[in-house]
Amino acid sequence: MIPAGHKVGLVGPNGAGKTTLFRLIRGELTLDGGEITLPERARIGGVAQEAPASDVSLIETVLAADTERAALMAEAETATDGHRIAEVQTRLADIDAWSAEGRAAAILKGLGFDEAAQKRPCSDFSGGWRMRVALAGVLFAQPDVLLLDEPTNYLDLEGALWLETYLTRYPHTVIVISHDRGLLNRAVGAILHLEARQLTLYQGGYDTFARTRAERRAVQAAAAKKQEERKAHLQSFVDRFRAKASKAKQAQARLKMIARMDTITAPEDAAKRVFTFPQPDQLSPPIVALEGGATGYGDHVVLKKLDLRIDQDDRIALLGRNGQGKSTLSKLLADRLPLIEGRMTRSSKLRIGYFAQHQVDELHLDESPLQHLQRERPDTPPAKLRARLAGFGLMAEQADTEVGRLSGGQKARLSLLLATLDAPHMLILDEPTNHLDIESREALVEALTEYSGAVILVSHDMHLLSLVADRLWLVKDGSVRPYDDDLEAYRNMLLTQEKPAKSEKQEKARAAAPKPAKPSRDAILALRAEARKCEARVEKIEEMRAKLATKLADPALYEDTRAGELDTWNKKYAEVMEGLHRAEALWEAALEKLEAAETA
Structure with a gap:
């Protein structure tokens, strides 16, 4: 049982079936027995393959990974029914669609793509880099159950550390297959161990799991050894006295005791993984x-x-x-x-x-x-x-x-x-x-x-x-x-x-340095464009609100025979007003950023 929102590391020997378990969770394979239960309507996501080598830019590829947002954005441009437009706008506000580009850019940056790279087409990048784009896409889509299979294999140290931090803040459930001990210690709160077709959940990071498992194996090995000694003692009595009539019943009793024992199996030692590097002769320094x-x-x-x-x-x-x-x-x-x-x-x-x-x-x-x-x-x-x-x-x-x-x-x-x-x-x-x-x-x-x-x-x-x-x-x-x-x-x-700590002399030099330059003209133009976009959104929702207000002012709507219809229109008006409030908040935030940039 993995509670919703928990972060779990899935570990086990190569070939134990970790990737197969992921395929079962995704429904790509069927169980021979038992069941896997998931929350109703849970979205399951993972990185199945690299992003295609298309002409689409990295940022647009990542934005398209959130299929609900992409569909709603497309519908918002073509919808003509006022009620549906209101529903679309409300849902877009609910999923914070208007900040999506900034979130996608932040994820791509964390995975090693600067602003210029984000605008380049996927076809400009090799397979390993497109795997990073695919990872960015699934992180941006934020599925309810995120399945990651060795995600750090195609990341560098900086990207791996960024992913660790991102996963600790991820708002939903994460199950990650990894051999990265740092990630398993810092980014997850439990270890799910798969071995011999058995799953065991250990609380804590990998180091805690390793200690706990070693202790359990030691106890199991000691119990198995004691049981073998007990069996040997009983068997020696049987071997000595089975032929003697006076001791036959006791010998039979001891045979039954041996048969009734639940055998404790000593844990098998993992196959020793080895590397044997040949030793070179010594050279004079420097080499x-x-x-x-x-x-x-x-x-x-x-x-x-x-x-x-x-x-x-x-x-x-x-x-x-x-x-x-x-x-x-x-x-x-x-x-x-x-x-x-x-x-x-x-x-x-x-x-x-x-x-x-x-x-x-x-x-x-x-x-x-x-x-x-x-x-x-x-x-x-x-x-x-x-x-x-x-x-x-x-x-x-x-x-x-x-x-x-x-x-x-x-x-x-x-x-x-x-x-x-x-x-x-x-x-x-x-x-x-x-x-x-x-x-x-x-x-x-x-x-x-x-x-x-x-x-x-x-x-x-x-x-x-x-x-x-x-x-x-x-x-x-x-x-x-x-x-x-x-x-x-x-x-x-x-x-x-942050940069490494500076000396007092360096700090004084930094304090005496000129203040940061004003934002560039391009940056200010971009902020103005964003403010205009927010303003247009408010105006569009305001038009829908006015139409609904006119409808609600119609006396015929308040006749007893149409009470059910009145409830429907009041609900739609409330939804539009909620969407309007959110759009106005985004507009205010955009104006504040623009004002700060223009007065800097």
């Missing part, structure tokens, strides 16, 4: 040094004035908003982008391993993992290659399975294996945890902790970053510089949209 470097794509410079040093024992996390250049820096360090200017020195024996999500998509779907390794190591015996695969959790069955039939997590493991095949001195990981379950992420943390090479890490998983990284670099405004605070401070800065 990479950049002086006055710049890089980018073609003539477009993305990063410049790069003065960086990397040693083999470094664990560096790259921070920065989407589009600032984290992946660009990763590609430069991986020798996949040229240095446009400046100087880069590398150790002559330096080997680099590079993992990025697009590499998972470039695997050969018709070949097995073993065949992938045989292409890279044609002279190595298959037995040794199978051992390497097992070291990354790809056992005999997966080793011979076509990649196209493997899970997303298994494909990621294969890509990580290929990236580390040469025992690299520096491992560059760009979003390595996508499609990895929580146990696999913990195994990755262990492997990186034991790994003796340098690690450059880009990830939206703050739990991973906090356990692996000991240095932070902030990629911002075309440059890269050390971030001296910790991850929690960076998270708070992102959530509050």
Whole structure:
């Protein structure tokens, strides 16, 4: 039983049936037994696929996701019946339709789209970005039951943190499948665990769930052990005295006691998720040094004035908003982008391993993992290659399975294996945890902790970053510089949209700085247009009110035989007046914004 309005994280081993459960809730599959009960007329929403690559702008695509609003807006333009117009306007006011564009823009911004990007067509963006648009659409539509399946897989750190905060304020029920420990600790109030076709609800976030479940498993294991000892004791009596006539009845009694016992099954240990990174030989520091470097794509410079040093024992996390250049820096360090200017020195024996999500998509779907390794190591015996695969959790069955039939997590493991095949001195990981379950992420943390090479890490998983990284670099405004605070401070800065604390000297300089400039002419024109739109809306509803007032002034309406009709007209008048009051409030707010801008 999940109460309305609660936020729940759905967790369980890969293949346990989490996505199947979502399909059952949506009615795409039918139950073999039992039932799923939902509130009457509840709207169920989720992200089934990416937004289409159409010529429609991002903002219009998101606005269209609220189908009720879109239909009402279209009807408002064509309706001619006064009563229906009043109903439409009232409903539009009820669903706060007039602020819709601002709400849609705020969601898109939180997911990484600036104002200019929001006006571009969906076809300008890749599949991963259109998944963000689809997510924005379902968040904007605000279904009564929101189902999200690994929503952070196509978000960066900033987008994932924004989503966490948004979900905590979401006004309806949320069920989210996720392996992001931070999201499961901060954005939900309960964990629904699916294992062995059984659902168990635990109150609290993921850490609380993990502790509670571990305690229950320990109690269950202890009880199973005691029961086995008791059975063994009873059975030993039976074995000793069954043949003796004087003890036969007691032996039979003990056999019955064993048969009546409800067997307590010891919990099975989860299959150990492993990564085994080969250890590189040691190089003299630094292994990479950049002086006055710049890089980018073609003539477009993305990063410049790069003065960086990397040693083999470094664990560096790259921070920065989407589009600032984290992946660009990763590609430069991986020798996949040229240095446009400046100087880069590398150790002559330096080997680099590079993992990025697009590499998972470039695997050969018709070949097995073993065949992938045989292409890279044609002279190595298959037995040794199978051992390497097992070291990354790809056992005999997966080793011979076509990649196209493997899970997303298994494909990621294969890509990580290929990236580390040469025992690299520096491992560059760009979003390595996508499609990895929580146990696999913990195994990755262990492997990186034991790994003796340098690690450059880009990830939206703050739990991973906090356990692996000991240095932070902030990629911002075309440059890269050390971030001296910790991850929690960076998270708070992102959530509050505030800059790091300034020194007293900086504060005085800020106070003495010129006041913010007046709003631009374009901004003022936009506010004037909004005020005129609100005024026109008020005038349209006022016309309907006047017509209804004339009708209500007709003496014939008050004859006894028409009392029922009078009630209908009075109800319509009340609805129109309510709509008029809301429209006037919106008009007043628009005028206040315009006045503030013009007097600034």
